[in-house]
Amino acid sequence: MRNLNITSQNAIHPLPVMGILTHVAELAHHDMIYIYHKLQKGTKLTVQKDEDRFWDNDALAVYFGGFKLGYISKKTSGMIQRLIKEGSVINATVKGLSKEKFKPLSELDIEVHVMP
Numbered sequence: 001m002r003n004l005n006i007t008s009q010n011a012i013h014p015l016p017v018m019g020i021l022t023h024v025a026e027l028a029h030h031d032m033i034y035i036y037h038k039l040q041k042g043t044k045l046t047v048q049k050d051e052d053r054f055w056d057n058d059a060l061a062v063y064f065g066g067f068k069l070g071y072i073s074k075k076t077s078g079m080i081q082r083l084i085k086e087g088s089v090i091n092a093t094v095k096g097l098s099k100e101k102f103k104p105l106s107e108l109d110i111e112v113h114v115m116p
Helices: 032-038 074-085
Strands: 003-006 018-025 044-049 060-064 067-072 089-098 107-115
Touching: 018 074, 032 067, 044 074, 060 074, 067 074, 067 107, 074 089, 074 107
Parallel strands: none
Antiparallel strands: 003 018, 018 067, 018 107, 044 060, 044 089, 060 067, 089 107
């Protein structure tokens, strides 16, 4: 976990919305090569528990349009997994990316929002 952002309260959510800045691991092992050119800051992503990774109970896969990009870093996935089990809704957006022309992404930072 690198950063913790808390947005202001509003009428819809009585509690502040917590944002966790983390990175996506294993970018080169999945479908990122097919859609990396469509990713930019603010792009909405989907986070889901990966049941196929039986050796890692806290594995949370990151998707964009049905394509698996990688996994939330192991350091933060356990904490986010506990929040999901408590009934929180998880949303994620691209916060930063490292992109060179004609090359796939080397780094992808996302902000995970936990909605109570």
